Amino acid sequence: MPKTKILLLALLFPITVLSQGLLINTSNRNITSLNGSWNYIVDPYEAGYHNFHSEVYDQRNPGSSSAFYNNYHAKNKAELVEYDFDKSPVMKVPGDWNTQKEKLFYYEGTVWYKKSFDYNLKEKKRLFVYFGAVSYKADVYLNGTKLGVHEGGFTPFNFEITSLVKATGNYLVIKVDNKRLKDAVPTLNTDWWNYGGITRDVLLIEEPDVFIKDYSVQLKKRNRNSIAGFVQLSNTVNNEKIIISIPELRIEKEIETVADGKAIFELDIRNTIKYWSPETPKLYTVLIKSAYQTLKDDIGFRTIETKGADILLNGKPVF
Numbered sequence: 001m002p003k004t005k006i007l008l009l010a011l012l013f014p015i016t017v018l019s020q021g022l023l024i025n026t027s028n029r030n031i032t033s034l035n036g037s038w039n040y041i042v043d044p045y046e047a048g049y050h051n052f053h054s055e056v057y058d059q060r061n062p063g064s065s066s067a068f069y070n071n072y073h074a075k076n077k078a079e080l081v082e083y084d085f086d087k088s089p090v091m092k093v094p095g096d097w098n099t100q101k102e103k104l105f106y107y108e109g110t111v112w113y114k115k116s117f118d119y120n121l122k123e124k125k126r127l128f129v130y131f132g133a134v135s136y137k138a139d140v141y142l143n144g145t146k147l148g149v150h151e152g153g154f155t156p157f158n159f160e161i162t163s164l165v166k167a168t169g170n171y172l173v174i175k176v177d178n179k180r181l182k183d184a185v186p187t188l189n190t191d192w193w194n195y196g197g198i199t200r201d202v203l204l205i206e207e208p209d210v211f212i213k214d215y216s217v218q219l220k221k222r223n224r225n226s227i228a229g230f231v232q233l234s235n236t237v238n239n240e241k242i243i244i245s246i247p248e249l250r251i252e253k254e255i256e257t258v259a260d261g262k263a264i265f266e267l268d269i270r271n272t273i274k275y276w277s278p279e280t281p282k283l284y285t286v287l288i289k290s291a292y293q294t295l296k297d298d299i300g301f302r303t304i305e306t307k308g309a310d311i312l313l314n315g316k317p318v319f
Contacts, residue, residue, distance in 0.1 A: 039085040129142070140174055231262070
């Protein structure tokens with residue numbers, strides 16, 4: 001199948017995301033990495049997910065000691081608990097299981113991952129767990145509570161865990177399933193292998209009670225002499241002042257959020273900007289400041305459009 005057709009399929013196929021709005025620009029936030037060695041259990045029959053009657057534990061019996069996400073430790077052999085993450089082997093995250101473990105090279109199915117961690121969350125702070133990508137379907141649990149589900153092996157997602165995290169003894173458990181399905185992408189008959197695993201970074205992201213959740217800073221559509229965008233705050237009560245700063249362009253613009261925490265802006269950059277291109281990949285430092293935090297980003301400004309059979313970058317045809 002041509003690469004362009006595969007890309008179109010991936011973009012058009014619906015992705016299941018049952019998580020909160022995605023946090024962007026994670027590298028410039030207050031992060032703690034959970035990368036490294038994770039315990040894992042291979043579960044081809046999904047014995048840790050549902051009982052003998054195929055009833056899913058987190059729906060019918062969430063506190064079951066047989067549910068792997070509860071990370072239960074048997075007190076004696078009579079309990080017949082047949083798993084123990086702390087005695088299971090380890091695997092590197094990020095990474096796929098197919099190339100890390102020879103016996104799992106052709107494995108398609110469920111693998112459970114577990115990471116223990118401590119975290120001292122201060123008052124008036126919020127905490128999120130962020131996944132760069134999990135291939136292909138992820139059921140996510142923290143301390144025995146299900147956070148949600150994400151389907152799609154190449155997209156990031158996150159969950160807020162402020163109310164669940166403890167100072168010590170947290171356990172994050174991920175059920176990862178890479179099985180191909182007839183009505184999914186990739187389907188049963190496909191031309192690439194659906195590698196399984198937690199394939200990108202896992203991060204804890206700490207934010208203030210009110211924080212910059214999302215923003216966009218780019219050239220205005222059909223007007224390369226203006227930069228336009230928005231800033232979205234989370235958990236605002238009152239209107240808040242935001243400053244958009246691009247020091248190299250001598251821009252410092254104050255804007256104000258409205259009732260939904262969103263502020264829209266437009267900046268005049270006539271005759272002052274160098275546009276991004278492969279030959280001159282110019283980036284500008286952009287600062288987004290609120291009373292609670294400052295986010296830094298490095299952004300290149302360019303236009304891209306089509307005209308007939310041509311692709312135009314900054315108004316000029318490119319191959």
